[in-house]
Amino acid sequence: MSRVGKSPIALPQGVTFTLSADNVVTVKGPKGELHQAVDSDITVEVEEGQLVVKRPSDQKRHKALHGLYRALINNMVVGVTTGYKLEQELVGVGYRATNTGNTLDLVLGYSHHYVFELPTEIKVTTTAEKGKNPTIILESIDKQLIGQVAAKIRSLRAPEPYKGKGIKFVGEILRRKAGKSASKK
Numbered sequence: 001m002s003r004v005g006k007s008p009i010a011l012p013q014g015v016t017f018t019l020s021a022d023n024v025v026t027v028k029g030p031k032g033e034l035h036q037a038v039d040s041d042i043t044v045e046v047e048e049g050q051l052v053v054k055r056p057s058d059q060k061r062h063k064a065l066h067g068l069y070r071a072l073i074n075n076m077v078v079g080v081t082t083g084y085k086l087e088q089e090l091v092g093v094g095y096r097a098t099n100t101g102n103t104l105d106l107v108l109g110y111s112h113h114y115v116f117e118l119p120t121e122i123k124v125t126t127t128a129e130k131g132k133n134p135t136i137i138l139e140s141i142d143k144q145l146i147g148q149v150a151a152k153i154r155s156l157r158a159p160e161p162y163k164g165k166g167i168k169f170v171g172e173i174l175r176r177k178a179g180k181s182a183s184k185k
Contacts, residue, residue: 005066008050009074012081017051019044025073029080032141036072039065044073051077079141086150089133092157092165097126097134104136108157108167116156122149135170 011017015029023038038044042065043054051073055066078084090097096107104124106114118124121140128134136153140146150169159166161177168174 003067005053005055005063005070007070008047008052009070009077010050011046011077015077015081017044017046025076027073027076027080029077029141031080031083034076034079034142036069036076038069042066042069044069075143079143083139083141084143084146086138086146087170088136088138088150088153088167089170090136090157090167091133091159095134095157095165096128097136098128099124099126099136104153106153106156109165114156116153118149119145121145136167 012029015027018026018028019038020026023040025036025038025044027034027036041056041062043056045052045054053066053070053073055062090106090108092109094107094109098105102118102120102122102124104114104116104118104126106116108114118138121142122145123139125137125139126134127137138146138150154167154169157166159168159174161175162179164174164176
């Protein structure tokens with residue numbers, strides 16, 4: 001069996017799970033509600049207060065879907081209970097980030113500002129302390145959406161390998177390269 005797919009998902013207190021007739025999983029919790037369509041071959045059942053994802057056969061396709069849907073449903077359960085938080089920092093002279101509501105305004109060393117309108121499911125905050133790099137903090141219950149938005153923000157100015165300038169995740173370790181002067185002797 002799939003190592004990911006065979007492990008059950010614990011349902012915390014206050015989280016409800018429903019599976020509609022057209023195979024749409026709905027998970028409700030204290031932070032909100034999420035929906036996910038599930039392939040018709042995969043079954044999701046509640047056994048002893050835990051969610052169990054099952055597959056009909058050992059076909060390669062069924063094995064792949066088994067682990068996939070178990071991981072997606074687990075991400076939904078974690079999202080509606082604790083939520084997800086991603087932090088990005090802007091490394092570079094003059095790089096700034098400000099927000100008004102769900103509109104993010106970025107100054108990234110180009111001749112123009114980037115104004116980025118975020119989905120309503122994501123809460124954004126920005127901080128700019130003296131002596132530290134500006135940071136963007138994204139919070140949401142949807143792991144897929146927050147990851148996609150964070151990747152889009154990062155793509156506006158990906159970190160370069162020589163000086164490390166750009167938008168990077170907090171705690172991310174970048175591979176640095178030696179410049180031209182390091183190769184000369």
